[in-house]
Amino acid sequence: xxxxxxxLPPTLREKxxxxxxxVISPKDIPLTDLYNAIWFSILNLLGEAGAAKANIWLGKDMxxxxxxxxxxxxxxxxxxxxxxxxxxxxxxxxxxxxxxVLGISGTIRGARRKFFGEVLLSxxx
Amino acid sequence: MKFYDLHIHSKFSVGDSTxxxxxxxxxxxxxxxxxxxxxxxxxxxxxxxxKAISEIKSNVEVIQGVYITAQxxxxxxxxxxxxxxxxxxxxxxxxDYQINRAACEDSRVDILAHPELNRHDNGLDETCLNxxxxxxxxxxxxxRQILTSYRKIRANILHYMSINAELTQKFNVPLIVCSxxxxxxxxRDGRELISIANLLGLDIPRAFESATSIPEKIIETNxxxxxxxxxxxxxxxx
Numbered sequence: 220x221x222x223x224x225x226x227l228p229p230t231l232r233e234k235x236x237x238x239x240x241x242v243i244s245p246k247d248i249p250l251t252d253l254y255n256a257i258w259f260s261i262l263n264l265l266g267e268a269g270a271a272k273a274n275i276w277l278g279k280d281m282x283x284x285x286x287x288x289x290x291x292x293x294x295x296x297x298x299x300x301x302x303x304x305x306x307x308x309x310x311x312x313x314x315x316x317x318x319x320v321l322g323i324s325g326t327i328r329g330a331r332r333k334f335f336g337e338v339l340l341s342x343x344x
Numbered sequence: 345m346k347f348y349d350l351h352i353h354s355k356f357s358v359g360d361s362t363x364x365x366x367x368x369x370x371x372x373x374x375x376x377x378x379x380x381x382x383x384x385x386x387x388x389x390x391x392x393x394x395k396a397i398s399e400i401k402s403n404v405e406v407i408q409g410v411y412i413t414a415q416x417x418x419x420x421x422x423x424x425x426x427x428x429x430x431x432x433x434x435x436x437x438x439x440d441y442q443i444n445r446a447a448c449e450d451s452r453v454d455i456l457a458h459p460e461l462n463r464h465d466n467g468l469d470e471t472c473l474n475x476x477x478x479x480x481x482x483x484x485x486x487x488r489q490i491l492t493s494y495r496k497i498r499a500n501i502l503h504y505m506s507i508n509a510e511l512t513q514k515f516n517v518p519l520i521v522c523s524x525x526x527x528x529x530x531x532r533d534g535r536e537l538i539s540i541a542n543l544l545g546l547d548i549p550r551a552f553e554s555a556t557s558i559p560e561k562i563i564e565t566n567x568x569x570x571x572x573x574x575x576x577x578x579x580x581x582x
Contacts, residue, residue, distance in 0.1 A: 303543040315527070
């Protein structure tokens with residue numbers, strides 16, 4: 220008996236989008252503080268039920284420290300609400316901040332290539 | 345697509361940032377056109393702001409506007425008389441019902457800002473909305489009001505704003521979404537302003553109009569009026 224459930228076929232998986240955002244602020248913000256602020260804003264605006272529907276995921280590998288650009292995964296139907304929640308973050312601690320959404324991608328690979336500027340091995344064939 | 349933000353305060357009145365700092369952030373956010381709308385104090389101050397704006401060199405179009413605060417409708421009308429022929433944008437600070445109604449009934453007003461400010465209702469009734477539709481006065485959704493409030497107060501503000509959004513659609517009144525920023529850190533990209541409008545119940549095409557075509561139309565019409573191409577409503581030199 221396998222320990223994990225089998226991966227669902229693509230048609231049955233939940234649809235998701237990857238929002239790339241840039242953090243504009245006068246000082247550097249620790250990543251944990253940023254992620255806490257994003258979660259706080261989403262929970263404040265959408266509530267726990269809304270956050271559950273939005274299916275947010277913030278990972279350590281979804282942040283580019285040099286460019287101050289991050290990626291947030293969310294459900295494809297809740298993109299606008301998540302965008303609105305990101306808009307309403309204006310301060311993290313004492314530091315004023317603007318979370319500027321750069322664009323949306325359907326795959327994490329596309330988002331990383333487009334917004335982080337990563338060159339993938341598969342690009343060389 | 346051109347994104348507009350027609351309500352930003354600078355250091356010349358209640359704001360914290362200089363026009364140059366504001367334009368720098370607007371460039372980063374990808375806005376095409378912004379309006380620096382400081383509170384009207386005197387004509388000398390208005391010229392001082394005009395000079396500061398004319399010295400800005402940027403790809404972002406910067407327009408000078410005036411934000412009129414008044415205690416009574418008479419005071420509001422007097423202030424509009426002074427500035428209407430000098431600037432392409434006149435915003436009236438709403439909140440008080442008498443002012444909201446007087447602004448809706450005055451065709452020289454371009455935007456009625458935050459009609460629900462400090463109120464326990466949406467600030468507009470059928471009479472106001474009919475007048476606003478007739479005089480083409482746009483009703484504003486002010487992001488700063490949402491940004492600077494929390495929990496219960498924010499919930500109430502969102503509720504009143506969504507009522508206004510729905511009513512403006514029913515009465516065919518133009519709706520506009522602006523940041524109302526008092527500092528460069530309160531400014532937001534046009535697309536994010538649209539997401540706020542969408543949050544208040546506007547469908548995506550109408551939310552787009554509120555930050556793109558409606559502000560564009562206001563600015564274009566007023567520029568023509570100032571240059572003398574539009575003589576009166578409906579009469580234009582082609």
